Amino acid sequence: MVTRKEVAELANVSEATVSRVFNGLGPMKPATKERVLEAANALGYHPNAIAQSFARRRSGNLGVVLPYMPKVHLFSTYYFSEILSGIGEQVREMGYDLLLSLLTPDDELDYGRLYRSQKVDACIILGSMDTPSQRQSLLHLQENGHPFCLVNQRFEGLDFLEVDADHVEGSYQAVRHLIDEGNRQIAFLNGSPQYSNSRDRWLGYQRAMLEAGLPINSELLLEGNYSRKSGYEAAAKLWEMRGRVDAVFAANDRMAIGVMQGLRERGWMAGREFAVIGCDDSDAAKLSDPPLSSIAVPFFEMGKGASRLVLASVGQGVSEEGQVQLSTQLRIRQSSIKRQY
Amino acid sequence: MVTRKEVAELANVSEATVSRVFNGLGPMKPATKERVLEAANALGYHPNAIAQSFARRRSGNLGVVLPYMPKVHLFSTYYFSEILSGIGEQVREMGYDLLLSLLTPDDELDYGRLYRSQKVDACIILGSMDTPSQRQSLLHLQENGHPFCLVNQRFEGLDFLEVDADHVEGSYQAVRHLIDEGNRQIAFLNGSPQYSNSRDRWLGYQRAMLEAGLPINSELLLEGNYSRKSGYEAAAKLWEMRGRVDAVFAANDRMAIGVMQGLRERGWMAGREFAVIGCDDSDAAKLSDPPLSSIAVPFFEMGKGASRLVLASVGQGVSEEGQVQLSTQLRIRQSSIKRQY
DNA sequence: TTGTAAGCGTTATCAT
DNA sequence: ATGATAACGCTTACAA
Secondary structure (H helix, E strand, O other): OOOOHHHHHHOOOHHEEEEEEHHOOOOOOOHHHHHHHHHHHHOOOOOOHHHHHHHHOOOEEEEEEEEOOOOOOOHHHHHHHHHHHHHHHHHHOOOOEEEEEEOOOHHHOOHHHHHHHHOOOOOOOOOOOOOHHHHHHHHHHHHOOOOEEEOOOOOOOOOOOOEEEEEHHHHHHHHHHHHOOOOOEEEEEOOOOOOOOHHHHHHHHHHOOOOOOOOOOOHHHEOOOOOOOHHHHHHHHHHHEEEEEEEEEOHHHHHHHHHHHHOOOOOOOOOOOOEEEEHHHHHHHHHHHOEEEEEEEEEHHHHHHHHHHHHOOOOOOOOOOEEEEEEEEEEEEHHHHOOOO | OOHHHHHHHHHHHOOOHHHHHOOOOOOHHHHHHHHHHHHHHHHHOOHHHHHHHHHHHHOOOOEEEEOOOOOOHHHOHHHHHHHHHHHHHHHHOOOOOEEEEEOOOOHOOOOOOHHHOOOOOEEOOOHHHHHHHHHHHHHHHHHOOOOOEEOOOOOOOOOEEEEOOOOHHHHHHHHHHHHHOOOOOOOEOOOOOOOHHHHHHHHHHHHHHHHOOOOHHHHEEEEEOOOOHHHHHHHHHHHHOOOOOOOOEEEEHHHHHHHHHHHOOOOOOOOOOOEEEEEEHHHHHHHHHOOOEEEEOOOHHHHHHHHHHHHHHOOOOOOOOOOEOOOEEOOOOHOOOOOOO
């Protein structure tokens, strides 16, 4: 390995000068700089990032914490994929590297490992839920001065860095759209209320229904776990209620597709006997038959924003507001438009 | 930050002894160990990973290099997602961390950055193509002693670490299945021949056709870029050839779904007027309508295998054969079974 | 069984 | 504008 020392010797300068050249510091005679650069080039010198981290007491790594999800190959979901891509783009612009951390059930409580080992300067935490134990863990991080940012999750009453989407408005628009299309009995297949976005969607649903003078019927409220299977199972319940339900709003696309598949097996087709709209506007929405209407959530941008935010808090880049909310968008396709066939 | 020094003082031992305790080295009086552990605990000591890397001259990081793909949000594909999950699982078992590197067009040539900066001990390179310039880059890495492993790509004539799937056999089985179902004129929508798996599939296709005494008709060979759109476009060509084609084998699921969508718009339904089979057995295969027959490729296991292989080459774990090939599996669903409706 | 001390390749501070 | 040098927190001979 070529070290600074060798470069210094070849260039006939001190090691400190070599450092200054590579860090662009201090005033410097152009000729000296030139000599150093030439020497470095001749020797094939590249600064050792580990040594730099060691001396700077900064790793230059941004941690990305991914939740433990049993039986799910984590990255296989549009959600995480998009966010991760966004993080990647931002991070590289800021000269940081990405350190991935896949949680196991054991270290659920122990978000701190990466920080304590100093492998990361800050983290982005994905897929966190609002449970007492997670609140506790995050509070600990905050108390210990470990900077982090949450994506797509808010913790009411706590002051964390958060990048979220406007799920209330998105949900409102989805339900509003279904109502505009002439539906009155609108089922809502939501996710766990431990996700703030589920609670937000529920608010949006209520707002749209009430605004249209429609009743909130608790029979029409179902809960799934974001899997296609849970949507498929919900279809069975919806089928039981046929005659008392004419549309479904699902909290993600996979469940919406599961619903469509389940009802199709019983002869009901989305866009004909009933209307369906999902959330995320994932690839699957375009792949499904009929194409699925959906609420587009800017996951990619959310990943970028979270990176910017949390790195700013560590002194990189310009600082911003601690809580960010991006807007969603309604994408109408065939599944929510009832046509005559 | 609590350092080893403080622990040593509190435990009344030398710093070296503290290190030995934490690295489980050398013989040691249990009482001493006990005292050190207690002191560490009392102070909340955790070894500094950066300092360890620095002293060991090993980062403890495995780099994952992802290709540059314009206009594609990289992780949004089943392919990369699965492999990455597999890598993650293996890496954590071996106490390594994962450093992600998203290539830009500029550093296409410069695979070496991560190594030179010493941020990683080895890399897994995903999505590489067999072009002269990439061969060159990889050869350079090898010459410079930078360990790496390729996934799902072979470079004939070169001796790299590679974990691949048996695409010849997978393709053979797919086409064989189509033939068994009574199809004779089988179109093949392949990917770029710069991917070894495309060449492999082509071999499997030929083998199945020849074995069944069927002609290889070059008109039936199409090339796409793995996007749904390219499948959709291929559908137009296939439609032109109607009467001279009764089945399609596509090199991935997304293209297969694009084909189904394109032909459905013209009134042809997969599993009725024609048969379709894809590759990857991604989620989309189950989400599509009709469900898509596909060749399952063990991407997750391939990621695990590549991690094991390349870390072994760096002296972690037990070493293995340099070239690994895992088997694929035929998954028959409705799209390839023509039924009477 | 434990201590001593020489690295490791930088950064950053203080001189000059 | 440049050089000397003390950290930085650990690993790892070597000594005792």
